[in-house]
Amino acid sequence: MARPQQWADADVLEFVTLKAGGQSYCIEITQIREIRRWSPVTALPQAESAVLGVMNLRGAVIPIVDLSDRLGLGKCDASPRHVIMVVAVGDKTVGLLVDSVSEILTVSGEQICDAPAMGRGDVPNSILGLISIEEGMSRILAPSVLLPSVLREVA
Amino acid sequence: MSRDDLKATFFAECEDLLEQLSEGSQEMIAGNADDETVNAIFRAVHSIKGAAGAFGLENLVTFAHCFETVLDRVRSGDLVPDTDALHTILRSGDMLADLVELAQADSKEIPEAMPAILDKLNELSGTEPHDTADDDVSIDMDMDAGFFGFQPIILDPIGEDEAPEPTDESGFRIRLAASSDLFRNGHDPVLLFSELAALGRVETRCDMSGLPAGDEFDPERCYLNWDITLRGPMTEAAVRDVFMFLEDLCEIEPIEEPDTTGFASAEDQEPVATVLEDLPFEDSAPVAARPAPRTAPPPEPAPAAIDLALGAGTRSAALDSAAAEPADRPKGAKAPPPVPQTTLRVDPERVDRLINTVGELIINQAVIAQKLLEMGLATNSDIMSDLDDYQYLARELQEGVMAIRAQPVKPLFQRMQRIVREAADVLGKEVALVAEGEGTEIDKTLVERLAEPLTHMIRNAVDHGIETPEKRIAAGKPALGTIRLSAAHRSGDVLIEIADDGAGLNRKRILEIAVSKGLVPGDAKLTEPEIDNLLFMAGFSTAEKVTNLSGRGVGMDVVKTAITSLGGKVTISSRPGEGTLFSISLPLTLAVMDGMVIHAAGQTLVAPLSSVLETIRPRPQDVVPYGREGRLLSIRGTYVPIVHLGNLLGFTCGDEISSDNILILIRSERSGHVALAVDEISDQRQVVVKSLEGNYGAIEGISAATILGDGRIALIIDTDAILTLAGDLGRDMALIEETQHGKTAAMG
Known part of the structure; x- marks a missing residue:
């Protein structure tokens, strides 16, 4: 299986793996700003269902995206056990509601497999590649899928 | 500092200088000018010229030079400016501002009007038009000095008569090895020498051995080196101060013992120097600057040569006063210029x-x-x-x-002076702008974002408000129309008013146009304020022909949108034959506002206090059904539509409005009011406005967010957008009030 273009074989990369909608995903560590406990958000009018609202991150107003809902895996019933991953996408900062954050993976570029072209909807665009891990595989999330859809053209 | 930094500083200073210039010119026009005013204008122009020369901005230098020449004649009393000349001075100031702007944009374009103004300036200065584009005048002069032998001079300390004889024969020997960039960086040796002269006795000797021959000669480069002996009781720090910006170029060493032989060591040079002893500065100031030019150079005013040449953005107060003093002295002018207010430039x-x-x-x-x-x-x-x-x-x-x-709004208002001038010129009207409350301070962002709407309104006032002189005289008014522009603080807001004494709004005509453009139905009966407010509707422009000024299709609706986006309001009032008054009220700052904390559909929201008229807990009989789901509030004999805020923003769906709700009456600019039904009002407080657009995007009905005491975010509702969201209910209501005729309105 061919490797995605953006990573060279020799690159050493670090990913943070997380669980959303019962599946394992990962995001490159350089994109992650911080990980916080879930706290109630302020709902936004006319927002898509995956955008839960906005949260105060030390004075900045950031939108919170339900990653499971965004990936079509059903709404997440947020509770204090859930986690918010604050990620930077371009010049925007977004909080992702996920089930849990698992570990940091260190992989080389050659260990990353291309995401097979299949399925419909967001899937082909939302997964950049796959990494094999002990309990199966982790899917590398494309940055654009993390943003609320109102921002996606921008990113 | 890199060259770019220097340039940025130059333009920033230009802004200040242009402001001084414009202020001074206004005073001259008003007839309040004294010698100091003219001096100040002259200095501003000269400073711009000096620094522009350092950056090789030729157009700017050429123009500033001509302008300066005229100003110098005014200053010296050779030229008593008449109205026409004053007008030219004003226009020249505008042109200089244009040129600075062009230079800032790195454009070498010559503005269309420049040749005409240059001709006028040349006429006033009484000189042949001549091309100064290539020669920075001060360089020109120094080269003369080079060719005809720079004469080392002893510049007696200024005010020697009062000063005690220097008891201390110690001093300093300074070698100034001029770099080729000396002039480009805006330095002028003559300035340095005159500054040194203020410290003690100066002997200078010029080393011209670096001068290249013929073709290789670059007039912008400095090839000369100087040896300077400075004698008198001064500290080394004072001497070093003079060379503050030239530290790498000069060597300063104290003289150990009295050395009367001067520069005995410099024998390998052509002995071109003669020492002119006892040359009192008062009698022949120009000597320092221009040692006997053989051919007549452009009539450069002597004091200008030792006046302040802006040190490429590194102007120091010391330089300023030291340079200005000898310049003023020969004229017998009294005080040095007032020390400029020190300000801090901060990113x-x-x-x-x-x-x-x-x-x-x-x-x-x-x-x-x-x-x-x-x-x-x-x-x-x-x-x-x-x-x-x-x-x-x-x-x-x-x-x-x-x-x-x-x-302060002053710079903004001064720009408006220019707008009025230009608009009046084009339209052949006589208009004066009277500015009041220029010291009123408002947020910087507001100042910047007010410029465009204000420009538009001022142009409108000249174009549509003020009548032609003939019409004015026929109406028994003075030919000179007046526009009053004022700013003041009013209960936490800034109130800006633009009042003209023109013909007032032609309401009949406005209504006709609105009807013909289909903005209002032909049979609509509108009150006078309603007709006036038609001006603010999109697509409305009363200009019968499209002029260069106003009436370019963008009308007052753009002004209104701009003001509204700043959280302000604009209102209009007019009396036929007496004039029109536009009032803009703006919040003092965009960063903080007074808000009312409300709860609706389980959400905490903030309503801007400025748009809340009153809060009402209605009696059951005050809420009357209207259509299938709609409700009206009966208040003091009128009916106001009630909008369920939670439903409107989509937090809830189909919730009923009941008399349990608290109603917040908000005002709409266009017409009527709307009552927002909310669950609770909990607080009234100052909130810090946070943009939502940074990490999310614009949301209809929400203007921004804020953070409440518990650290959670509350959304700030955008009352104008709420009204739009609610449909044009307000307007429907206005019509209903008139017809008292029930028709179904979309209330949901």
Whole structure:
């Protein structure tokens, strides 16, 4: 299986793996700003269902995206056990509601497999590649899928 | 400092100088000018010229030079400016501003009007038009000096008669090895020498051995070196101060013992020098600057040569006063120019960061206060009173930080002077702009974003408001129309008024146009204020022909949108034959506003206090059904539509409006009012406005967000957008009120 273009074989990369909608995903560590406990958000009018609202991150107003809902895996019933991953996408900062954050993976570029072209909807665009891990595989999330859809053209 | 930094500083200073220039010109026109005013204008132009020369901005130098020549004649009394000349001076100031702007944009374009103004200036200065494009005048002069032998001169200390004889024969020997960039960086040796002369006796000797022959000669380069002996009781620091910006270029060493032989060591040079002893500065100031030019150079005013040449953005106050003093002396002028108010140039970004942090501090204070209250502490406990102090200090800090951003509206108003002038010229009208309250300070962002709407309104006032002189005289008014532009603080807002004494609004005509453009139905009966407000509707432009000025299709609706986006309001009132008054009210700052904290559909929201008229807890009989789901509020004999805020924003769906709701009456600019039904009102407080667009996007009906005492975010509702969302209910209501005729309106 061919490797995605953006990573060279020799690159050493670090990913943070997380669980959303019962599946394992990962995001490159350089994109992650911080990980916080879930706290109630302020709902936004006319927002898509995956955008839960906005949260105060030390004075900045950031939108919170339900990653499971965004990936079509059903709404997440947020509770204090859930986690918010604050990620930077371009010049925007977004909080992702996920089930849990698992570990940091260190992989080389050659260990990353291309995401097979299949399925419909967001899937082909939302997964950049796959990494094999002990309990199966982790899917590398494309940055654009993390943003609320109102921002996606921008990113 | 890199060259770009220097350039940026130059343009920033140009702004100040142009402001001084414009202020001075206004005073001259008003007839309030004294010698100092003319001097100030002259200095401003000269400073711009000097620095422009350093950056090789030829157009600017050429123009500034001609302008300066005229000003110098005015200053010396050779030319008593008549109205026409004053007009030219004003226009020249405008042109100079244009040229600075062009230079800033790196454009070498010559503005269309420049040749005409140059001709006029040349006429006034009484010189043949001549091309100064290539020669920075001061360089020209120094080269003359080079060719005809620079004469080392002893410049007697200024005011020697009062000063005691120097008892100390010690001094300093300075070698100034001029770099080729000396002139380009805006330095002028003559200035340095005159500054040294203020410290003690100066002997200079010029080393011309570096001069290249013929073709290789670059007039912008400096090839000369100087040896300077300075004698008198002065400190080394004072001497070093003079060369503050030239430290790498000069060697300064104290003279150990009296050395009367001067520069005995410099024998390998052509002995071109003669020492002119006892050349009193008062009698022949020009000598220092222009040692006997053989051919007549352009009539460069002598004092100008030793006047301040802006040191490429590194102007020092010391240079300023030291240079200005000898310049003024020969004329017998009294005082040196007033010391300019010292200001600090700070990157706005830093201030914004500070404002943000202070905003956080205030929120943090509120969070702590709330938590302490929840702990059940008595309000009179020690910690609570300390917390009060904390709150007080935080507010104080916030006010102080906000004040950094505050700027007087003066520069903005002065720009308007120019707009009036130009518009009046084009239209052949006589208009004077009277500015009031120029010292009123408002947030920097407001100043910047007001420029365009204000320009538009001022042009409109000249174009549509003020009549032609003939019509004015026929109406028994003075031919000169007046536009009054004023700014003042009014109960936490800034009120800006633009009043003209023109013909007033032609309501009949406005209505005709609105009908013909289909903006209102032909049979609509509108009240006078309603007709006036038609001006603010999109697509309305009364200009019968499209002029260069106003009436370019963008009309007052653009002005209104701009003002509204700043959180302000614009209103209009007019009396036929007496004039029209536009009032703009703006919040003092965009960063903080007074809000009412409300709850609707389980959400906490903030309504801008400025748009809340009143809050009402209605009696059941006051809420009357209207259509299937709609409700009207009966208040003091009128009916106001009620909008369920939760439903409107999509938080809830189909919730009924009941008399349990609290109603907030908000005003709409266009017409009528709307009552928002909410569950609860909990507080009224200052909130720090946070943009939603940074990390999310614009949301209809929401203008921004803020952070409440518990650290959670509350959305700030955009009342104007709420009204739009609710449909044009307000207008429907207005019609209903008139017809008292029930028709179904879309209330959901």
